[in-house]
Amino acid sequence: MQAVGQPSIPDTARSPVAREIVAALGVRPIVLVGMPGAGKSTIGRLFAKRLRLPFIDTDKKIEKETGRSISQIFELYGEEYFRALEARVIAGLFETGPVVIATGGGSFMHEQSRRLIGKKAVSIWLDTKLEVIEKRLRNDMSRPLLRGPNPEQKIARLFKEWKPFYEQAELIFAPVPQTR
Ligand SMILES: Nc1ncnc2c1ncn2[C@@H]1O[C@H](COP(=O)(O)OP(=O)(O)OP(=O)(O)O)[C@@H](O)[C@H]1O
Numbered sequence: 001m002q003a004v005g006q007p008s009i010p011d012t013a014r015s016p017v018a019r020e021i022v023a024a025l026g027v028r029p030i031v032l033v034g035m036p037g038a039g040k041s042t043i044g045r046l047f048a049k050r051l052r053l054p055f056i057d058t059d060k061k062i063e064k065e066t067g068r069s070i071s072q073i074f075e076l077y078g079e080e081y082f083r084a085l086e087a088r089v090i091a092g093l094f095e096t097g098p099v100v101i102a103t104g105g106g107s108f109m110h111e112q113s114r115r116l117i118g119k120k121a122v123s124i125w126l127d128t129k130l131e132v133i134e135k136r137l138r139n140d141m142s143r144p145l146l147r148g149p150n151p152e153q154k155i156a157r158l159f160k161e162w163k164p165f166y167e168q169a170e171l172i173f174a175p176v177p178q179t180r
């Protein structure tokens, strides 16, 4: 029998471990939180594939729904507007059954989102090392919070400021950077 709110994915397609994890989730989504560049979108997609659950990237969803890039939204309306929009999008994802959600780096700083995730999801902080994040973001000019001079100093400051919030996630996962 299929539980209410469960997506119609044949259980037999899952490995025994994946089946156990999905059963333990019930209707709760897995929500990945962590710094910009920590690997939420990359690892979230892999988790979802392994568990055979739908994958949702909130940044991508916002871009699709608004027809604007995250940078444009920051530029046009500011960070506070973006966070409120992101909070509404996150809140809308809790009624659909188990999914894997990659959030934007700053979403967990928004009290309403953090509380909701804490109450209704299994949150995982991707605790990627600061040096790895710096290396990944060094040449990425598309990030609204890192624009202007001294992006490395900004990343380090954000990391320090946001870490106590990420530490409130239910689980911590330190991904090993893969090299090809
Ligand atoms: N485990 C890994 N090993 C090597 N490279 C990785 C790993 N995880 C992610 N990356 C790379 O790091 C970059 C950032 O990853 P990703 O976009 O998944 O981060 P994110 O946490 O979703 O960032 P954002 O908050 O900006 O959405 C990408 O170029 C991705 O290919």
Ligand SMILES: O=C(O)C1=C[C@@H](O)[C@@H](O)[C@H](O)C1
Pocket (backbone or CB within 6 Å): 036, 059, 070, 103, 104, 105, 106, 107, 142, 143, 144, 145, 146
């Ligand atoms: O790329 C960026 O600088 C950001 C994108 C969004 O995910 C935001 O959640 C984050 O705070 C900043």
Ligand SMILES: [Mg+2]
Pocket (backbone or CB within 6 Å): 040, 041, 042, 057, 059, 102, 103
């Ligand atoms: Mg992402």
